[in-house]
Amino acid sequence: MNKRIALSWSGGKDCCMALDTLISQGFEVVSLVTTVPKELGRTFGHGERTEMIKLQGEALSIPVHFIECTYENYTNQFVKAVQILKNQFNITGIAYGDLYLDEHRDWGEKVASAAGIDALYPLWMKKEEALQSLERFVHSGYEAIVIRVREDVLDDTWLGRIIDKSFLDDVQETSICPMGESGEYHTFVYDGPLFTKRIQLENGELIQLETTKKLEFKNFQLIE
Incomplete structure (x- = not known):
């Protein structure tokens, strides 16, 4: 069976764990x-x-395919891009890092x-299993930092936090999904078992993006 696939990639912990899981299952993410x-x-x-996404691709030794689209033609452009990848790389599937939101899976x-x-x-689970999933990430060897938070649920003190045991403990004191499945927070993975190089992030600056706040790094580079 051809196990060459593409992976929908945001740069955060969920898609990174999906990548790790897929590779452990024998898939080739091309x-x-x-x-x-x-x-x-x-x-x-x-x-x-x-x-920043290009750096991750380089660190993981996997090419990144950017799909340029608008809000109006998002789905159509995505389908066209996947068809191109199917022809170019002979892929038989596309993987997603979604956890439990049915509407995301349906799409x-x-x-x-x-x-x-x-x-x-590869990560599909029940909503109640989200905390266990976060715990698995904390012990996975991957390193991720919170780069964006939704203002209505988390304040900007969460920006720049590393996804570690302390984060795991503190997130349980909030009312959000521990994995941030509804966009309560987003992360950026900068190192881990599949990374050939580490992404060094420096000089983070807080910026406003509509209803969210983001940590923007002025300096970033790959290091051995």
Whole structure:
């Protein structure tokens, strides 16, 4: 069976754990797929700059395929891009890091079906299992930092926090999903078992993005 696949990639902990899981299951992830809106010039997922995503791809030795789209043609452009990857890399599936939101899974499965490939959800779980999932990440060896928070649920003191035991303890004192599945917070993974190089982040600056706040790093580079 051909196990060459693409992975929808935001740069955060969920897609990173999906990557780790897929590789442990024998899949070959040949491309990371990231959507970039023409209107903003940042990724749709986390509002991250494309340079940061490129660094992750380089550190993981997996090429990144950016899908340029608008809010109006998002799905159509995604399907077209996946079809191109299917022809170019002979992929048979696309994987997503979603955990339990049915509407996200429905969309991903429709996109895959339209492109003539399979949809994979290696992290799929019950909502009640989210805390265990976060605990697994904390002990996975991957290192991630909180780069964006939703203002209505978390204040900016959460920005810049590392996803560690302290974070695990503190997030349980809030009312949010421990994994931030509804966008309560977003992360950026900068090192871990599959990384050949570490991404060094320096000089973080707080910026406002609509209803969220983000930590923007002025300096970033790959180090051995």
